[in-house]
Every structure is written in C-alpha cells, then in structure tokens.
Amino acid sequence: MNFPILSAVTFLPLIGSIFILLIKDSSDKSINSAKYVAIFTSFVNFLLSIFLWFSFDSSTADFQFIENKQWVKGYFNFKFGVDGISILFILLTTFITPLCILSVINSVKERIKEFLIALLVMETLMIGVFCSLDLVLFYLFFEGGLIPMFLIIGIWGGPRRVYSAFKFFLFTLLGSVLLLIAVISIYWITGTTDMTQLLLFNNIPKEYQYLLWLAFFSSFAVKLPMWPVHTWLPDAHVEAPTAGSVILAAILLKMAGYGFIRFSIGLFPVASDFFTPLIFLLSIIAIVYTSLVALMQEDMKKLIAYSSVAHMGFVTVGIFTLTKQGLEGSIIQMISHGLISAALFLCVGVVYDRVHSRMISSYGGLVHIVPKYAVIFMIFTLAALGLPGTSGFVGEILILIGAFQKNILVAVLASLGVIFAAAYMLWLYKRVIFGKINNNELKKIYDLNKTEIFILSSLAFLTLFFGFYPEPLLRTVDISVSELIRNYEMDLTFYLKETVK
Amino acid sequence: MDQLNFIIPELFLISSIMILLMIGVFYNNSFNLIYKLSVIILLATFILLFNHSIDTSIKLFNNSYAIDYFSLFMKALTLIACIFVMLSSFDYIKWIGINKIEYPILILSATLGMMIMISSYDLIVFYMGLELQSLSLYVLASFNRDNYRSSEAGLKYFVLGALSSGLLLYGCSLIYGFSGSTNFDLIAQNMDQLNTGSIFGIVFILVGLTFKVSAVPFHMWAPDVYEGSPTSVTTFLAIVPKVAALTVFIRFLYVPFFNVIGQWQMIIIFISLASMIFGAVTAIGQTNIKRLMAYSSIGHMGYALAGLATASNVGIQGTVIYLSIYLLMNLGIFSCIFMMRRKNIFYEDIQDLSGLSKNHPVISFCLLVLLFSLAGIPPLAGFFAKFYIFMAVIEAEMYTLAIMGLITTVISAFYYLRIIKIIYFDESKEKFEIDQNFGLRISLALSTIIILVYFIYPSLLIDVVSNINLI
Numbered sequence: 001m002n003f004p005i006l007s008a009v010t011f012l013p014l015i016g017s018i019f020i021l022l023i024k025d026s027s028d029k030s031i032n033s034a035k036y037v038a039i040f041t042s043f044v045n046f047l048l049s050i051f052l053w054f055s056f057d058s059s060t061a062d063f064q065f066i067e068n069k070q071w072v073k074g075y076f077n078f079k080f081g082v083d084g085i086s087i088l089f090i091l092l093t094t095f096i097t098p099l100c101i102l103s104v105i106n107s108v109k110e111r112i113k114e115f116l117i118a119l120l121v122m123e124t125l126m127i128g129v130f131c132s133l134d135l136v137l138f139y140l141f142f143e144g145g146l147i148p149m150f151l152i153i154g155i156w157g158g159p160r161r162v163y164s165a166f167k168f169f170l171f172t173l174l175g176s177v178l179l180l181i182a183v184i185s186i187y188w189i190t191g192t193t194d195m196t197q198l199l200l201f202n203n204i205p206k207e208y209q210y211l212l213w214l215a216f217f218s219s220f221a222v223k224l225p226m227w228p229v230h231t232w233l234p235d236a237h238v239e240a241p242t243a244g245s246v247i248l249a250a251i252l253l254k255m256a257g258y259g260f261i262r263f264s265i266g267l268f269p270v271a272s273d274f275f276t277p278l279i280f281l282l283s284i285i286a287i288v289y290t291s292l293v294a295l296m297q298e299d300m301k302k303l304i305a306y307s308s309v310a311h312m313g314f315v316t317v318g319i320f321t322l323t324k325q326g327l328e329g330s331i332i333q334m335i336s337h338g339l340i341s342a343a344l345f346l347c348v349g350v351v352y353d354r355v356h357s358r359m360i361s362s363y364g365g366l367v368h369i370v371p372k373y374a375v376i377f378m379i380f381t382l383a384a385l386g387l388p389g390t391s392g393f394v395g396e397i398l399i400l401i402g403a404f405q406k407n408i409l410v411a412v413l414a415s416l417g418v419i420f421a422a423a424y425m426l427w428l429y430k431r432v433i434f435g436k437i438n439n440n441e442l443k444k445i446y447d448l449n450k451t452e453i454f455i456l457s458s459l460a461f462l463t464l465f466f467g468f469y470p471e472p473l474l475r476t477v478d479i480s481v482s483e484l485i486r487n488y489e490m491d492l493t494f495y496l497k498e499t500v501k
Numbered sequence: 502m503d504q505l506n507f508i509i510p511e512l513f514l515i516s517s518i519m520i521l522l523m524i525g526v527f528y529n530n531s532f533n534l535i536y537k538l539s540v541i542i543l544l545a546t547f548i549l550l551f552n553h554s555i556d557t558s559i560k561l562f563n564n565s566y567a568i569d570y571f572s573l574f575m576k577a578l579t580l581i582a583c584i585f586v587m588l589s590s591f592d593y594i595k596w597i598g599i600n601k602i603e604y605p606i607l608i609l610s611a612t613l614g615m616m617i618m619i620s621s622y623d624l625i626v627f628y629m630g631l632e633l634q635s636l637s638l639y640v641l642a643s644f645n646r647d648n649y650r651s652s653e654a655g656l657k658y659f660v661l662g663a664l665s666s667g668l669l670l671y672g673c674s675l676i677y678g679f680s681g682s683t684n685f686d687l688i689a690q691n692m693d694q695l696n697t698g699s700i701f702g703i704v705f706i707l708v709g710l711t712f713k714v715s716a717v718p719f720h721m722w723a724p725d726v727y728e729g730s731p732t733s734v735t736t737f738l739a740i741v742p743k744v745a746a747l748t749v750f751i752r753f754l755y756v757p758f759f760n761v762i763g764q765w766q767m768i769i770i771f772i773s774l775a776s777m778i779f780g781a782v783t784a785i786g787q788t789n790i791k792r793l794m795a796y797s798s799i800g801h802m803g804y805a806l807a808g809l810a811t812a813s814n815v816g817i818q819g820t821v822i823y824l825s826i827y828l829l830m831n832l833g834i835f836s837c838i839f840m841m842r843r844k845n846i847f848y849e850d851i852q853d854l855s856g857l858s859k860n861h862p863v864i865s866f867c868l869l870v871l872l873f874s875l876a877g878i879p880p881l882a883g884f885f886a887k888f889y890i891f892m893a894v895i896e897a898e899m900y901t902l903a904i905m906g907l908i909t910t911v912i913s914a915f916y917y918l919r920i921i922k923i924i925y926f927d928e929s930k931e932k933f934e935i936d937q938n939f940g941l942r943i944s945l946a947l948s949t950i951i952i953l954v955y956f957i958y959p960s961l962l963i964d965v966v967s968n969i970n971l972i
Contacts, residue, residue: 072885073960074967075892136888140879140956147873150918154926162926166918173878173914177907180888184895184903 004067005055006080009048009090010127013097016041017120020113031112035105038116042098042123049094056087058476061483063133063196072136076193079133084480085331086130088473089251089258092338093130095462096250097123099455100243103346106451107242107353108156115156115243118148122247129255135183135193135263142219142255143176149248156241164232164239171232175222182215186267199266202491206270206498213271216264223256226316227286230309237305238358242349245301249308249341254334257315261327265319266484269491272320279320284413286313291420295427299358300348303428304341307384310417311337317414318399322488326402327481332473333395336383336466340392343380343459347373350452351432354445360428365437370447374433376456381429383463385422391466504561507568508620510549510576514613517542518606525602532600539605540587543612547580564684565623571969572620574821575748579619582740582828583612585947588940589836590733596845599645599731607644608737611637615745622756624673624683627749631669631713634742635662641737642730654729661722662712669709675702676757688757700764706753707768713746715795716802717775727795732847735791736835739798740828747805747824751817754809755971762812769810770902776803777906781913790838790851793916794831797875800913801827807902808890816893818966825962826874826886826952833871833948836941840864842934851920856929865924867949874952876917877910882955889963 019041020034056064063081071078082090097119104115125148128141146169154165187193190203198204204212222229233253237245265272287310294306311333318330350373351366352358367374383390386397396418403411437443448456466473505512521535521542528534550573558569587608594600614634621627639662643655677683679699680691692699708719715723727735758765780800787793805827808820841848858865874883887910894903 071959073963075963140884143879143884147878150921151925154922162922165926166915166922169918170911170915174908174911177910178904180891181895181900181903181907184888184892187892188896 004080005048005052006065006067006082006131009045009052009094010080010124010131012045012048013041013120013123013127017117017124020117020120023113034113034116038101038120039098039105041120042094042101045123046094046098049091052082053087053091053476056082056084056476058084058479061479066133066196071134075187076134076136078137079194079196080131081133081196082131084477085261085484086258088331088335088476089130089254090127092254092335093123093126093251096246096338096342099342099346099458100246102451102455103246103349104241104243106449107349111155115152115241118152119243119247122148122152126247126251126255130258133195135186135195135198138259138263139176139180139183142179142259143173145252145255146172149244149252152244152247153236153240156244157239159239160235161239164235167232168236171222171229175219175229178215179219182212185212185215195262195266199487202267202269202487204267206495209268209271210274213264213268213275216259216268217275220256220259220264221282223259224253224312224316225256225309226282226312227289227309228282230286230290233309234302234305237308237345238299238301242345242352245305245345245349246342249304249345250338253308253312254338257312257319257330257334260316260319261330261484265322265488269488270495272322272488273492276320276322279316280407280410283313283316283320284410286310287317287414287417288420291417291424295420295424297424298360300360300428300432301345301358303360303424304344304348307421307424308337308341310421311341311384314396314399314414314417317403317410318395321399321402321406322485323402323405324481324485325398326406327485328474328477329395329398329400329402331477331481332391332466332470333399335473336391336395336463339459339463339466340380340383340390343376343456343463344384346452346456346459347377347380350448350456351445355439355441360431362439363432363442364435364439366433366442368437369442369445372447372453376448376453376460377433378429379460379463381425383467385425386418389464389467391463391470393467394470507553507557507559507561508566509552510546511613511616513549514542514546514609514616517546518609518613521602521606521609525606532602532604535602536587536591536594536600536605539609540584542609543580543584543587547577547584550576550580560622564686565626566620567622568620571751571971572748574965574969575619575744576616578825578828579612579615579741579744582744582832583608583737585832585944586733586737586740586835589832589839589944590736591940592938593731593733593839593847596842597645597731597847599733601644604641604644607637607641611641611737612741615742618745619748621749621752622685624677624685624688628670628673630745631749632666634745635666635713638662638738638742641734642726644734645731648731650729651731654726657729658722658726665709665712665719668705672702672705672707672709675699675705678702680757685752685756689760692757692760700761703758703761703765704768707765707772710746710750710753711772714743714750714802714806715799716772716806717779717799718772720776720779720799723799724792724795727798728789728792728849732791732835732838732849735794736832736839739794739835740831743798743802744824744828747820750806751809751820751971755812755817759812759972766810766812769806770899773803773806773810774902774905776800776806777909778803781909781916784913784916785919787916788851789849790854790920791849793851793920794834797913797916798831800909801875803909804887804890804906807906808893810902811893811897811899812972813893813897814970814972815896816890817971818963818969819889819893821966821969822889822962823886826882826955829948829951830871830875830883832944833867833952834875836945836948837864837868837871839941840933840935840937840945843931844934848933851923853930854920854924855927857924859929860932861935864945867945868924869921870949870953872917872921876914878914880956882952885955885959 066081297303617630645651784796874881
C-alpha cells in the first residue's frame with residue numbers, strides 16, 4: 001500500500017490547526033467554524049486510525065506501514081512505522097482527543113480558538129511519538145509536546161498555573177536533555193539511529209549500555225512519573241484545565257511507558273536486566289507511598305493525580321518483569337488507565353464547571369441532585385480500583401501474575417496498592433456522592449448535559465467492554481510482545497556468553 | 502591585475518561609500534536617499550559576491566587574502582543579515598531622530614571591515630579589517646549623542662574595545678616575532694616548535710577575539726552597550742559582527758594555530774562553558790529586554806564556541822549552522838522590539854510586553870516561536886542548531902561539555918519561558934502602534950516562518966555548509 005497512512009494520521013490534526021489559525025476574526029460565527037473544523041479533523045483522524053487498526057496485520061511482529069524518507073541528509077531518516085504495541089497507543093490518542101475537544105467546546109469560554117489549535121498540535125506530536133522509528137524523530141516529537149502543554153496549563157489553568165506550568169516544563173526538559181545526549185551517543189557508537197536496524201543487529205556494546213540506559217531512564221522516569229521525580233504531576237494536574245489534565249494523564253504519561261518498552265528494553269537488554277531491582281524498588285515505593293498520599297488529599301484532582309502515579313508504578317513493575325503476562329498487562333493497564341483517568345478528570349471537570357471548587361469538602365450528597373453523574377462516577381471509581389469486569393482489573397491481574405513469576409515480594413507489595421486504591425477511591429466516592437448536602441451552592445447544579453453524557457458514556461463503554469473482553473487488545477499486542485521478549489532473552493544470553501568468554 | 506577580479510565586491514563597496522559621502526555632502530536632507538541607496542548597494546555587493554564560481558579557492562596578494570567557499574558563505578551571511586537589519590530598523594531611526602547621513606555610511610564601512618576580516622589570511626590584513634569594523638561600531642554605538650546612555654555606551658565600548666584591540670595587536674606582534682611571518686600558512690609551519698612567547702601570543706589573540714564575540718570572561722561591555730545604544734545599532738551589533746568575529750576565530754584556530762591544538766583547546770572549552778553558564782544564570786534577573794538579549798547572546802556564543810572546541814570539520818559546520826540560525830532568531834526578536842512603540846516612545850521593559858497575546862496575536866505568536874527556538878525546544882530551528890553542535894561535541898567525546906551545555910539549556914529555558922509567561926499569561930496593557938513599515942514586517946515574518954518550518958527540510962543548511970572543510 002503506497003498511501004502514507006501513518007503520516008496522514010499524524011499530520012492531519014496539524015493541517016486542521018492551520019485551518020483554524022487562518023480563521024481570523026473572533027466573531028461567534030468564526031468561533032463556531034473553528035469548533036467544527038476541530039471536531040471534524042479529530043473525528044476523521046479517529047476513523048482513519050480505526051481503519052489503520054483493521055488493515056494492521058497482527059500475525060507478525062514486524063513494523064508495518066513503514067515510511068522512510070531522507071530527512072537530515074547524511075544523518076537521519078524520517079522513518080515511521082507501527083507494530084502491535086504502538087498501534088494501541090495511537091488509537092488511544094485519536095480516541096481521547098476528540099473527546100477532549102468536545103469537552104473544551106462544552107466548558108471553555110475564553111480564547112477557545114487557541115485552545116483548539118493547541119490540542120490539535122498536541123495530537124500530532126503525540127501520535128508522532130508512537131509512530132516514529134528513529135530516535136531523533138522520537139525525541140523531536142517527545143519534546144515538542146512540551147510547548148502546547150505549557151501553554152495549555154499556563155493560559156487556561158487555575159490560580160497557581162504559572163508555577164505549575166514552569167515546573168512541568170523545566171522538570172521534563174531537564175530529564176530529556178540527557179536523553180538527547182544518549183541519542184547522539186548511540187548515533188556515534190552504532191552509526192545509526194534507525195530503530196529497526198538497532199533492534200535487528202543490537203550492536204550497542206555492553207559497557208555503554210548502563211549509562212545510556214540511565215540517560216533514557218532519567219527522561220522516562222520524569223515523564224512517567226516515577227517516585228521521587230513525580231512532584232510536578234500533582235501540580236500540573238491540579239492547575240491544568242480539564243482537557244489538559246485529560247491529555248496529560250491519558251496520553252503524555254503513556255509516552256514514557258511506551259519508551260521503556262520500546263527503547264529501554266529493546267536497545268539495552270543487559271542494562272535492563274541489571275537495573276530491574278532499581279525499577280522494582282522505585283515502583284513499589286511509588287505504589288505504596290503515593291497511594292497513602294492519595295488517601296489524605298483534600299483536592300479531588302490531586303487525589304486522582306497521585307493515584308495516577310501509583311497506577312504507573314504498576315506499569316513499570318509489569319514492564320520490567322519481562323514476562324509475557326507482565327508486559328501485556330502493562331500495556332493493557334496503560335490503555336485502561338488512559339480511559340479511566342481521562343474519565344475521572346472529566347468527572348471532576350463536570351462538577352468543577354458548576355461549583356468552581358475541587359475540594360472534596362465542598363461536595364457531598366451529590367447522588368440526590370445529580371443521579372446520572374453519580375452512576376457514571378461510580379463506574380469509573382470502581383474501574384480505577386480494579387474491580388473485575390472493568391479494564392483496570394485485566395491490567396492489574398496480568399501484571400501481578402507476571403510479578404509473581406519474577407519476585408514474590410514485589411508482587412505482594414504491589415498487591416497492597418490494589419487495596420489502597422480501593423480505600424482512597426471508595427472514600428472519595430463516599431464523601432463526594434453520598435452523605436448530606438452541606439453546601440447550598442450544590443442545590444442549584446444541573447445534571448450532565450448531552451455532550452457530557454456522550455463523552456463519559458463512550459469512555460465507560462470501552463472500559464467495561466475491555467473489562468469483559470480484552471481479546472482485541474491482547475490479540476494486537478501478542479506477537480509483538482512475544483517477539484520482544486524472545487529478542488530480549490536472546491540478546492541477554494548472547495551478552496552473557498560474551499562475558500564468560 | 503587579474504587578482505582584483507576576485508575582490509570586486511569589496512572594491513564596489515569602497516567606491517560606493519565614497520559616492521554616498523559625496524551625495525551626503527552636496528545634497529541637504531538626503532538621509533532617505535542614502536539609506537535606500539545603501540540597502541541597494543549591499544544587495545548589489547551580495548550579487549557581486551557570485552561574480553566568480555563558488556568553488557574558487559585562491560589566495561590573493563602574496564597569500565594574504567583568501568577567497569574560498571568558507572569566506573564566500575560568511576560574507577553572504579553578513580550581507581544578508583546587514584540588509585535585513587537595515588530594512589527592519591528604518592522606521593526606528595527616523596522616529597528617534599538619528600536619521601543623519603553618517604548612519605548608513607558607517608554601517609557600510611563596518612560591513613566592509615567585516616568582509617576584509619572574513620577574507621583575511623594575514624595578521625596585518627586581519628587587523629586592518631578589524632579596526633575598520635570596530636571604529637565604525639564605536640561611533641554607531643554613541644550615535645544618539647544627545648542621549649547620555651548612548652554616549653556612555655559608545656565610550657565604554659570604545660575604551661574596552663581599544664584595550665582588547667591593543668591586547669590583540671600585542672598578540673599579533675608576539676606571533677610575528679616568534680614565527681617570523683604574518684602569513685597564516687607560514688605561521689602554521691613555524692608553529693611546531695613550542696615556545697612560551699608564541700603561546701602568549703595565542704592567548705592574547707584569543708582574548709581579543711573573545712572580546713569581539715562577547716564571550717565570558719571578556720563580555721562586560723555587552724550588556725551596557727546593548728542597553729545604551731539605539732536599538733537599531735544594538736540589532737546590528739547583536740547580529741552582524743558576530744559572523745565576522747566567529748569567522749576569524751575559526752580561521753585563527755584552524756589555520757595558524759592548528760598544530761598547537763593542545764594549547765588552545767582547553768581555553769576554548771573553558772570560555773565556552775563559562776559563557777553558557779554565565780549567560781544562562783545572569784539573564785534570569787533582567788528586566789530590560791535589550792539587556793536580556795545581551796546576556797542571552799553571551800550564552801549563545803558559548804554554544805557556538807563549543808563546536809569550535811572539538812577541532813573537527815563537523816564542529817566547524819555545527820558552529821556555522823548555529824550562527825546562521827542564531828542570526829535569524831535574533832533578527833526576529835529585535836524586529837519585535839522595534840514594534841514596541843506607543844505614541845513615539847519605544848518601550849524596552851519586558852513588563853511592557855504584558856498580555857501582548859490579546860492585543861497583538863500575530864506578534865505574540867512570532868515571539869512565542871522565536872523564544873522557544875532560542876530556548877532550543879524541538880521542532881523549531883533552534884533545536885537543530887544546538888543539535889548539530891552537540892553532535893560534534895559528543896563525537897569528540899567531550900561528555901562534560903555536552904552535559905553542562907544541555908543543563909544550561911534548561912536554565913536558560915527559564916528566562917525565555919518567563920517572557921512567554923508575560924506575553925501569554927499576564928493581564929494585557931495598552932496596545933502598541935501597528936503602523937510598521939514593510940521591511941520590518943517582512944523580516945519578522947520571514948525569520949519566524951523559516952524557524953517554524955525548518956524541520957521539514959533540515960538538510961538545506963547542511964547541504965550548504967558541508968562544503969566548509971578547513972582541516
């Protein structure tokens with residue numbers, strides 16, 4: 001097939017944003033047309049990615065739909081391609097973005113045109129991260145995402161938005177500059193930054209692997225985020241507008257998880273094996289500590305932000321078990337966390353738009369006033385604590401199965417996180433939804449409108465669907481993950497033999 | 502006589518300066534005419550550069566004047582930058598009332614000096630070009646003579662510049678004394694036997710050059726001169742002389758001093774590191790945007806010199822690419838500064854940009870792109886500029902320099918972000934006037950667009966500079 005479908009999926013939102021940029025005046029009519037352009041492009045992009053999924057051949061682990069063009073002459077090529085792992089993240093991105101755009105149109109009043117542009121540019125950059133098969137290209141998209149996100153937090157955020165935006169930007173930038181050094185070093189060590197060649201020949205000498213792994217780790221750990229560099233996340237989440245939080249939680253964090261799977265494990269098997277205890281340690285601390293922190297939060301968004309850190313802790317445990325169950329579990333967990341955390345932030349956004357408070361204490365008794373909201377919120381609360389029947393459960397159970405094979409202690413401690421999650425989520429739900437109505441402002445609020453119902457129920461549908469029937473996801477990743485693990489073990493034995501010699 | 506063919510651009514520029522002086526003397530109020538003529542002259546000089554084939558590599562006048570691809574590229578860069586600076590600053594010069602005929606003529610003679618510097622292959626020729634350029638710049642810095650800050654800037658620049666020229670000249674004389682020649686090739690041949698005298702010579706010359714590119718520890722003049730000079734002169738100072746100064750820097754390091762690389766490599770690494778760190782840290786507290794740009798230029802020169810420290814062709818090419826992109830970004834930023842005018846008064850405080858995005862969405866978008874590019878965030882051109890530099894640095898296995906350099910990128914990102922914050926997040930103030938002339942708009946639009954879409958075809962600059970091979 002000659003049609004460059006990946007480039008189309010990646011750059012279509014950018015083209016949409018250029019169209020919005022060209023709409024000059026700010027009358028109601030032109031703002032409406034900006035909205036239609038944004039909805040249209042993101043929706044078409046979703047359909048395009050569905051088409052991509054259907055034409056994807058899940059029986060091979062090779063990269064598909066490869067596009068390779070000369071880019072920086074003599075150095076790097078512009079190389080796109082997907083395998084079973086990355087295609088799911090592309091789908092997640094194209095699915096979440098239209099919902100974000102709908103929610104923005106529904107709730108944001110000020111400078112809406114710029115917001116839509118920022119979201120569409122963001123979509124391009126995020127899809128680019130998952131498509132790129134060249135390290136430099138990957139870095140370009142990975143870092144480029146900082147610009148629109150900085151603006152989204154800073155312009156449309158809450159009262160402490162400047163602090164949060166700066167913290168977000170500088171933390172991630174500092175993590176990433178080491179990644180850049182590592183990428184350039186790889187170029188000089190191996191002579192290429194093409195992922196397919198690097199994975200195929202795996203010619204990064206052992207002595208370099210440890211440092212390079214750490215450089216990649218520094219970037220991904222900040223982005224994921226792992227304990228102890230997670231502190232930007234609660235701030236960014238709290239101050240970001242709803243759509244910003246959704247993008248951040250649902251997709252930006254997944255870039256790092258994807259990076260661990262694709263680059264850390266794929267390129268540096270020896271170092272990954274060596275540093276596994278470190279990852280386990282940090283993940284367990286993240287799971288236990290941030291769960292406890294989440295328990296004591298008085299701000300709903302902050303609570304969900306901390307729970308995100310804990311859930312991402314599960315993901316890293318799963319990835320570095322390096323078993324088939326663990327890896328597949330992490331991927332499913334990332335997808336499902338993308339859906340669930342997005343939905344939870346949207347739920348908070350719904351009441352925030354009406355009451356303008358994120359404090360748990362200003363709510364209570366919502367079930368009497370907004371019953372539909374209470375039902376939807378319950379679905380996602382239960383999904384977040386990993387109730388069987390929701391997609392959260394599938395991911396967690398697979399990760400725990402994987403962890404038990406590798407290290408029982410880690411598995412036991414990680415399971416603690418499941419219990420804590422139940423504690424903080426249910427307590428949150430109880431305080432917000434049940435009880436007496438203390439706050440008189442609450443009596444005036446109205447239930448979900450049609451847009452909100454559409455957004456939240458589509459998320460709920462997928463959460464439940466993948467909870468009962470995760471087969472489509474598993475089938476897509478299966479071969480790619482098996483191949484990844486096979487390669488990893490082959491490389492590891494190869495390097496070990498070399499050491500013995 | 503055939504050798505004169507190769508210096509037609511310079512000859513043309515000299516005779517044009519004479520003619521312009523005559524016009525200025527005999528016609529009253531001829532500023533407009535002379536200004537426009539000098540832009541046309543610069544354009545014509547640019548075209549004349551391509552009088553000979555671009556592959557020519559020849560040394561003229563007893564090997565004291567080099568015409569090669571490198572000098573051609575740098576001259577072209579100088580002239581283009583000069584044309585755009587003149588186009589963008591026309592309105593400003595008239596608004597603040599420094600529209601005297603000497604202004605364009607001084608700019609032309611500074612440009613002539615730079616062209617001689619770029620081609621110089623001999624200590625004497627080099628020094629001549631340098632002084633022609635410097636003296637013109639001293640006068641330009643104090644051109645707004647009724648303004649005490651401008652006079653102060655000119656005087657400071659002159660005193661410190663004369664000191665550095667003196668050191669440079671002393672270095673030249675030491676080199677001449679110990680190597681027995683002023684020609685670069687002959688110096689290189691005689692440089693093998695190391696003796697203390699010639700090392701002192703190298704150090705003195707490096708000091709003088711460091712002063713000219715405003716790198717730490719000889720940067721002290723930059724903030725005051727940038728702030729005090731009329732903005733049009735600041736723009737010129739920030740953009741055009743850097744090309745010539747870096748060119749002679751490259752020439753000196755890679756032709757006469759290349760054999761003694763061990764003697765200067767550590768110095769360059771130190772200058773580069775110190776400039777990066779100093780530029781990044783000191784810019785944070787600035788409130789005047791011209792002063793901030795001065796500190797930022799110190800930092801940027803640090804990155805440019807990092808490429809030179811590698812002693813490889815990749816490094817030189819990285820530096821040249823960095824310089825080209827840096828000029829473009831600075832041109833854009835200063836175009837924006839020219840636009841900060843309300844009722845005949847030009848504003849220079851960063852706070853005056855507050856809430857710009859509501860009143861002037863297009864200018865703020867341009868500033869956004871330019872500032873993120875200066876901070877080196879992908880996918881803008883500034884990222885590629887840094888990228889090529891660090892490619893070279895890491896190839897030379899200077900990991901400390903690379904890591905420190907990238908960490909200072911993060912620090913310097915902070916103050917660029919602060920400006921973006923003021924533009925986009927803060928409350929809006931009164932509008933600026935928007936009756937800018939065509940030249941100013943074109944230079945802002947062009948620089949922004951090139952920086953924004955550079956990532957689509959990054960090979961362009963690489964293609965052009967990959968022919969620069971000095972080693």
